[in-house]
Amino acid sequence: MFDPVQQSYLLEARQMQALSFAVHIPLVCFGIAFPAMVMRAEWLWMRTGDEVYRVLAMRWTKVMVALFACGVVTGTILSFEMGLLWPGFMGTFGAVFGLGFALEGFSFFVEAIFIGIYVYGWNRMSPRAHFISGIPIVVAGLTGSLFVISVNAWMNDPGGFTLTPDGTVTDIDPIEALFGNGHLAYQLIHMYLAGFIVAGFLVAAAYAVGRLRGRWGRYERIALTIPLTVAALAAPVQLLVGDWAAREVAKSQPTKLAALEGVGHTERGAPLHLLGWYSDGKVKAGIPIPKGLSLLAFHDPNAEVQGLDAVAAKDRPPVNVVRIAFQLMVAIGTFLAALSAWYLYARTRRKRVPSGVWFYRLLVVAGPASVVALISGWVTTEVGRQPWVVYEVMRTEAAVTAADGIAVGYGTLAAFFACLIAAVAWILRRLARAPMKTYEEPERALGEG
Amino acid sequence: MLGLELYELPLFFALQGVALYAVLAGADFGAGIWQLLAGRGEQGRRIREHAHRSMAPVWEANHVWLIFVLVVVWTGYPLAFSSMASTLAVALTAAGLGIVLRGVAYALRSASAGDTELRAVDTLTAVGSVMAPFALAAAAGAIASQRVPVGNAAGELWSSWLNPTSIMAGVLALLASAYLAAVYLAADARRAGDEAMAALFRTRALVAGSVAGVAAIAGGLVVRSDARWIFDRLVDTPAVFSVGLSLLAGVGTLVLVLRWHLGAARVSAAVAVAALVGGWALAQNPLLLPGLTVREAAAPDNVQTLLVISILAGGLILFPSLALLFRLVLRGAFQAEPVIERGAPLTGPSSGLAATLTATRLAGACFAIGAIFLVLGDSAWPHAIGVAALGAFIVLGLSALAGEDSRE
Structure with missing residues (x-):
């Protein structure tokens, strides 16, 4: 009943989905990580009684709730698109992986309910009760990531079902499909850390801009160190987790690895190439590191690395897109880890935040760069899996809708998202410029006026 | 459970979700509609402010019911879900964009100041609040009038949801949302001690309720001529009892509002909407889509079992949390004057x-x-x-x- 269709808009459908992810995922990072940062400020207030922390937590709460609202509605669009764009995927495999989203739905509920309580409960509940009302938001951020990533991990490593020769799915075991999956652990940790890195560097970058413009007092220093500390601890760990992820990909998705590294032909002792581009089966103008790839991916300088030529041309992903995205992610990740090391060194050895102007200039770059790395990472894994939507089981063209006019929907959505991004920028600017209430008379209430 | 077969249970829960979404998000959208009709001047400003404040703490949680319905249907009835989503692509896109407007307007309001900005933002809320319920109800009308066949975008993209039955459903959804919202906003205003605002929304509730009642009867005639199959089943047992209950509760709410029993009116208004959803479900049963019964559409038994267990377990977390949120809101805890408690006395860093x-x-x-x-x-x-x-x-x-x- 869901035979593949000839869809002339397949590329538009994929771009529409990618655009929606690209808008939603940075907001997700704030959903995962920002509540924890706000609560760290609140906790410091409760512990020290120092009003500066409460003023900070309350101002951040306004930002948190505005970004959360945008995350809710862009997430709703994504869940619509699952059916609008990919009915073949949903119709065939909905019963296999759907449970992951059902569980995620409850995480989302908990998040939305307690964000309502936390935001509107400021100064209207006892400090302890208010702090406790924030904890479910942080927990739901983790469980929500777990359930969503379990579905993506299944798409990379599909199990928990049998496909009969006529294309029907039987012997479905959703638990095995979602949680018995070798990709879940590293994908979850990689994304969860990314949430803290992106939110942390973006918030810190905002205060770094302020410092470069001369806004630098005790309030600003505290507002910069809370997110930066979190991000700086996560970024070096992310490098190690990324290395683990690449080795798992090497094991179970050799074609994706070959695309990441531009390996045209299967070879032993494969070199690692930095920069350059892929053409005619090899990397041109790159800097080769002999045997580097075999060593990194398999811990053996002479290990055999499967090349793209191991599969038919129609089963290969677009190499340059995947490879450039991957290199960009790794380069930015390394930069962020180095900047983090600088910060951690200054804090632990010199007992102060770095004082050089260049640290803050680089921090301003680090904020947006972390978003670029985030999107590049998703391009790497999603485009790297092409032409499959379910790895080696269902091709993306078999999943797409037969409906016409995808290009019109894509254009409309892009216009709406452009407005949404402009709105977010305006909101953040406005909230940043709101006059600072004195520590003695905190803002009356959030969401009023 | 409840005399239902396993394969029906997830759908049963999804329909509860549809009813809760229609009631809770309906009130939210309705509040947006009243912002649009608030008029200018000081009174208009106060109406818009009241509508916003009442809904702000709960709107996100209210909207999650839609996500709940989607994920339960796509897990439990994947073939039906993908058929609906692909044929109703245009309607669902319109609904999704309406929801985006609603959310972005909410975010914008937290940073807005001055009457001009607030009015612009509230207009955005209102546009979203008209688009989303209309498109979603029109999509429901498409399913009810048998215009969504099984298959990948096998139905008409436009006429499936822009036909007499769908348009009638969309208009009725707007009126019912406005009715629900007016009842709720009147009750909220009264609790907050704002009798003038309560009177304003009481009048609005009476008007919207009467218009919705007339529209429902007219709508019945439209469905009779446009979609005879579902009409005949709606006026036959067992659906007719549910539809009758809905009409009764709708009229009863009018009486309660007239007598200023606003708390009870909240409940009966919700019953009116929920019973209509129930009536539709009973009329369709056992057909989910033309030629596709619920049993045929259902995922295998072990998947349904896991899904039901997940829903029940999730409910154990969800309902106490929701109860806490609504208790705080209905008690007026979030509109009380803020109390500034001091934190613990300065102890200095605890670790040396x-x-x-x-x-x-x-x-x-x-x-x-x-x-x-x-x-x-x-x-x-x-x-x-x-x-x-x-x-x-x-x-x-x-x-x-x-x-x-x-x-x-």
């Missing part, structure tokens, strides 16, 4: 320099151990140890760096 140094060294050691196990390990156990050690690095690092460095 020595403790911080130890934490720093321990964190460094954990990082090294984690790196070795994660990079050199080649199976699950070393990786687990590596991840745990790196987690400890982050926690210890957070504790070592919690203090404020006084020098710059």
Whole structure:
């Protein structure tokens, strides 16, 4: 009943989905990580009684709730698109992986309910009760990531079902499909850390801009160190987790690895190439590191690395897109880890935040760069899996809708998202410029006026 | 359970979700519609403000019911879900964009100041609040009038949801949302002691309720001529009891509002909407889509069992949480004057320099151990140890760096 269709808009459908992810995922990072940062400020207030922390937590709460609202509605669009764009995927495999989203739905509920309580409960509940009302938001951020990533991990490593020769799915075991999956652990940790890195560097970058413009007092220093500390601890760990992820990909998705590294032909002792581009089966103008790839991916300088030529041309992903995205992610990740090391060194050895102007200039770059790395990472894994939507089981063209006019929907959505991004920028600017209430008379209430 | 077969249970829960979404998000959209009709001047400003404040703490939770319905249907009835979503693509896109407007307007309002900005933002809310319920109800009308066949975008993209039955459903949804919202906003205003606002919304509730009642009867005639199959089943047993209950509760709400029993009117208005959803479900049963019964559409039994267990377990967390939120809102806790309690007296950093140094060294050691196990390990156990050690690095690092460095 869901035979593949000839869809002339397949590329538009994929771009529409990618655009929606690209808008939603940075907001997700704030959903995962920002509540924890706000609560760290609140906790410091409760512990020290120092009003500066409460003023900070309350101002951040306004930002948190505005970004959360945008995350809710862009997430709703994504869940619509699952059916609008990919009915073949949903119709065939909905019963296999759907449970992951059902569980995620409850995480989302908990998040939305307690964000309502936390935001509107400021100064209207006892400090302890208010702090406790924030904890479910942080927990739901983790469980929500777990359930969503379990579905993506299944798409990379599909199990928990049998496909009969006529294309029907039987012997479905959703638990095995979602949680018995070798990709879940590293994908979850990689994304969860990314949430803290992106939110942390973006918030810190905002205060770094302020410092470069001369806004630098005790309030600003505290507002910069809370997110930066979190991000700086996560970024070096992310490098190690990324290395683990690449080795798992090497094991179970050799074609994706070959695309990441531009390996045209299967070879032993494969070199690692930095920069350059892929053409005619090899990397041109790159800097080769002999045997580097075999060593990194398999811990053996002479290990055999499967090349793209191991599969038919129609089963290969677009190499340059995947490879450039991957290199960009790794380069930015390394930069962020180095900047983090600088910060951690200054804090632990010199007992102060770095004082050089260049640290803050680089921090301003680090904020947006972390978003670029985030999107590049998703391009790497999603485009790297092409032409499959379910790895080696269902091709993306078999999943797409037969409906016409995808290009019109894509254009409309892009216009709406452009407005949404402009709105977010305006909101953040406005909230940043709101006059600072004195520590003695905190803002009356959030969401009023 | 409840005399239902396993294959029907997820659909039963999804329909509860549809009813809750229609009631709760319906009230939210209705509040947006009243913002649109608030008029100018001081009174208009106060109406818009009241509509916003009543809904602000709950709108996000109310909207999650839609996500709940989607995920339960796509897991439990994947073939039906993909057929509906692909044929109703245009309607669902319109609904999705309406929801985006609603959410973005909410976010914008937190940063807006001055009457011009607030009015612009509230207009955005209102546009979203008209688009989303109309398109979603029109999509429901498409399913009810048998215009969504099984298959990948097998039905008409436009006329499936722009036909007499769908348009009638969309208009009725707008009127019912406005009715619900007016009842709720009147009750909220009264609780907050704003009798003038309560009277304003009481009048609006009476008008919207009467118009919705007339529209429902007219709508019945439209459905009779446009979609005879579902009409005949709606006026036959067992659906007719549910439809009758809906009409009764709708009229009863009018009487309650007229007599200022606003708390009871909240409940009966919700019953009116929920019973209509129930009536539709009973009329369609056992057909989900033309030629596709609920049993045929259902995922295998083990999947349905897991889904039902997940829903019940999730409900154990969800309903106490929702009860807490609504209790706080209905008690007016979020509209009370803020009380500034002081934090604990200044105790200074609790951990001394020595403790911080130890934490720093321990964190460094954990990082090294984690790196070795994660990079050199080649199976699950070393990786687990590596991840745990790196987690400890982050926690210890957070504790070592919690203090404020006084020098710059």
